[in-house]
Amino acid sequence: MPTILTNANLLDVDAGEIVGVRHIVIEGNRIKEISDTPVTGSGDVIDLKGKTLMPGLIDAHVHISAYTANLADLPYQSPFYVAARTIEILGGMLDRGFTTVRDVGGGEFGMARAQAEGSVRGPRIYFGGKALSPSAGHGDMRKPGQDTQDAGYSVPSLGRICNGVDEVRSAARDEIRRGANHIKIMANGGIASPTDRIDSDQFSEDEISAIVDEASMANIYVVAHAYTARSVERAVRNGVRSIEHGNLLDENTVGFMKEKGAYLVPTLATYRGLKDEGVAAGLPTALAAKIDKVLDAGIRAVEMAHRAGVPMAYGTDLLGAMHYRQLTEFDLRGGVVPAADLLRSATVTGAALLQCEGEIGRIAPGYLADLIAFEGDPLADISIMGRLAETLALVMQDGKVVRSAF
Known part of the structure; x- marks a missing residue:
C-alpha cells in the first residue's frame, strides 16, 4: 500500500521558497507523485496539517564511532x-x-x-x-x-x-x-x-x-x-x-x-x-x-x-x-549565510558532494522518500532548524516513518 502525505507545506530547496500545500504519494521507498490537489485512492494517509515538509538532512562530516573526544x-x-x-x-x-x-x-x-x-x-x-x-x-x-x-x-x-x-x-x-x-x-x-x-x-x-x-x-x-x-x-x-x-x-x-x-x-x-x-x-x-x-x-x-x-x-x-x-551548525553559519543557501547545504549540495544526485536531497518524483516535517518557516527564521530535535513532527527515511507525532 502506498503512503500518502496530505496537506504538506512543501519547501522547495532549489527555489528557496515554500511553494504551498502539496500532497505526496510514496510507493515503496520512493516518491511517486506530488500533487497540488488532494490525491484519491487507498493507502496509509498521514495528514501533516500544514506542517513544513522538506528533504531529510545530510551531515557530510561525522565520526559515528567517536563516542569520546x-x-x-x-x-x-x-x-x-x-x-x-x-x-x-x-x-x-x-x-x-x-x-x-x-x-x-x-x-x-x-x-x-x-x-x-x-x-x-x-x-x-x-x-x-x-x-x-x-x-x-x-x-x-x-x-x-x-x-x-x-x-x-x-x-x-x-x-x-x-x-x-x-x-x-x-x-x-x-x-x-x-x-x-x-x-x-x-x-x-x-x-x-x-x-x-x-x-x-x-x-x-x-x-x-x-x-x-x-x-x-x-x-x-x-x-x-x-x-x-x-x-x-x-x-x-x-x-x-x-x-x-x-x-x-x-x-x-x-x-x-x-x-x-x-x-x-x-x-x-x-x-x-x-x-x-x-x-x-x-x-x-x-x-x-x-x-x-x-x-x-x-x-x-x-x-x-x-x-x-x-x-x-x-x-x-x-x-x-x-x-x-x-543542529547548532545552522545557528553558527546563519549570521553570514542566507537561510536558503544554508538549507541547500544540508540537502542538495550535500547530495551533490556525496555523488548521489537524483537519489536524495530533494522532494521530487523518483527520489528516495527521505523527508522531515515540522512547524514554521526556516527561510524566515533559520533558528527553527536549531530546535528541530524538539519540534520534529515526522521523520521518514527510505519510505518508512521512523519518527512521528501523528
Whole structure:
C-alpha cells in the first residue's frame, strides 16, 4: 500500500521558497507523485496539517564511532562496546532529522551494512573507512614516548598510518576493497592529535597525488582534513575534491577552490562544542589550547567561501557527548549565510558532494522518500532548524516513518 502525505507545506530547496500545500504519494521507498490537489485512492494517509515538509538532512562530516573526544583512547576499547555506542549515536542523528551522513574517519562497511539492512536505526551511511595519515600526522595518536600503534583493522580508530607513495597507494586500495565511498586524508595538523601542529602540512604532494589517482580509478573522490590556506591549496592542486574545516583559508585560496570546483565542508559546531565542553567530554587538556587558533577564524572562512560561490555542504565533526549539538551548525553559519543557501547545504549540495544526485536531497518524483516535517518557516527564521530535535513532527527515511507525532 502506498503512503500518502496530505496537506504538506512543501519547501522547495532549489527555489528557496515554500511553494504551498502539496500532497505526496510514496510507493515503496520512493516518491511517486506530488500533487497540488488532494490525491484519491487507498493507502496509509498521514495528514501533516500544514506542517513544513522538506528533504531529510545530510551531515557530510561525522565520526559515528567517536563516542569520546579522547580519540587516542579508542584503540584500547572493545570493538563491541564501540559498536554499541555508535548505534546510540546513530539513533540520535536520525531523531534530529539527519537521514544521511558521510563518515570521514572510523565508520566502516559493517555498520553501514547493518544500517542498510535495517538492523541498526540511524541515517544512511556513506563511509570512507579509516582516514589515511602520515606518521606524526592528525591520524597518529601515539604519544611522543610511544613507538607502536596497533594497526589491526578491527581495532577501533579514526585513522591509519601510511608513509610513502607505495604505502599510501596500498592503504587507499585497501579502503576501496572494503567498499569506501571516498578516501579521507589528513593533509594538515589537527586538534585531537597529540604530536602535530595546526599549521603543519601533511603528506607530500606525490603522496596526495597517488591517493587521488587510486580514488579516481575507483570512481570515488578524496576528502582532506585541512585548515590552513597552504594545506588547502596543496590538496586542491593535487585533485582533492572536498576540503574539511578550512578555518584558516584566505581569499586567494578560496578563489582557487572555486576555479577547481572543490567543495568546502565547514564544521563550526565542533569548535564551539570543544571550546565549551571538550575537556569534560574527554579531550585532553593539553590539546584544548589548539582550539582558539581555529575557532574565531572559522566563521570568516565561511563568509569568504559563500561570497566567492564555493559550494559548501553541512558538516559538524562532533565528538563524544557533544553529538547533541548537531543542529547548532545552522545557528553558527546563519549570521553570514542566507537561510536558503544554508538549507541547500544540508540537502542538495550535500547530495551533490556525496555523488548521489537524483537519489536524495530533494522532494521530487523518483527520489528516495527521505523527508522531515515540522512547524514554521526556516527561510524566515533559520533558528527553527536549531530546535528541530524538539519540534520534529515526522521523520521518514527510505519510505518508512521512523519518527512521528501523528
